[in-house]
Amino acid sequence: MADPPSILGEDPAFLEVEEQISRLAAIDRPCLVIGERGTGKELLATRLHYLSPRWDGPLVKVNCAALAESLLDTELFGHEAGAFTGAQRQHVGRFERADGGTLLLDEIASASAAVQEKVLRVIEYGEMERVGGRRTIRLDVRVVGAANVDLPSLARGGAFRADLLDRLAFEVVTIPPLRARPADVMTLANAFALEITRALGKDVFPGFSPRAEGLLLGYSWPGNVRELKNVVERAVYRSASSDAPIDTVVIDPFDNPWRPLPESAGADAGRRVSTGRAETSEPAGPPLPAGAPGDFMAEVARFERGLLERALNEARHNQGDTARALGLGYHQLRRLLKKHALI
Secondary structure (H helix, E strand, O other), X not given: OOOOOOOOOOOHHHHHHHHHHHHHHOOOOOEEEEOOOOOOHHXXXXXXXXHOOOOOOOEEEEEHHHOOHHHHHHHHHOEOOOOXXXXXXXXXXXXXXXOOOEEEEEOHHHOOHHHHHHHHHHHHHOEEOOEOOOOOEEOOOEEEEEEOOOHHHHHHOOOOOHHHHHHXXXXXXXXXXXXXXXXXXXXXXXXXXXHHHHHOXXXXXXXXXXXXXXXXXXXXXXXXXXXXXXXXXXXXXHOOOOOOOEOOOOOOOOOOOOOOOOHHHHHHXXXXXXXXXHHOOOOOOOOOOOOHHHHHHHHHHHHHHHHHHHHHHHOOOXXXXXXXXXXXXXXXXXXXXXXXXXX
16 A cells, blocks of 8 residues: 555544545545645645545646636546547546546636536546547546635625535535644754755754744744745754754744835825925914824834734734734834834
8 A cells, every 4th residue: 555645634623524534535535625825735636646545546736726627627538539629639637547536626726617517427426528528437436625714604695606615515625724723833944944945955954043932933824834944944044053943933024124125105105295385385284283293203212112012912822913903013013112112
């Protein structure tokens, strides 16, 4: 038997999913793997295949969101020579290539209604026809769908076939996001760091400093495991020392004072600059009293500090959540917190 791919995780929430995958592998039924982007849906679907009795059959994957409807149709079901302009030879589709094994339909919610209907027929009757063909082809394929959206809501709104959802939902494996698996953050971070250390030809990974660990554990990881891997690899690659623990972790690589403004903001700023003199012709209000600039700056500082304190309290002092609530980059928030002596 081929070894299933190893998956790192020791948090109870993730161990439950691994146990569910192990039980489901033995039951030869279609199923769904659901989770946010970056949670490892494809990896778990791969593990499901290699733990199943189909382990020595083909595992075929297709991303339904990556192909237009007509291309997805022929990619899944194949086509005969002459089926359409440019079809000079017969094409064997992914379903046929997966015969005797497993077909993973990633981003299945992106498939059109016509493609969904054909998928349902294969699941229901184990047969299909190539595009432009008349011969019925018998198949033995286990279909695993993957999605990062709420399929029942789409089905209720008519955007996903309810009968296909019923067939796929023999079992639904829902992967918890990384923010719900705090015990896995440093386990995964250290594994990714060791991997990139070897790839960079470095001898030793010196570990993370307590400050860096605090940053990794305090962030909510909206991009999940994929985002964590990027952040860790970036930290190791940027580290100048091979001996000292890594202390600098950059969560948002776009966080920079010279970052270009969004288009609308840039346009507004341009208008302000270009029409600044004309705008001054309007009365700006009563003259400022003596000493106002100093008072103004003090008021701004008090206002800033109050905003920061309220946002920190509402986010239970999670700095990543605080930054997002205020529309700031993580390092922008850190600079403001230091400015107002809040850290």
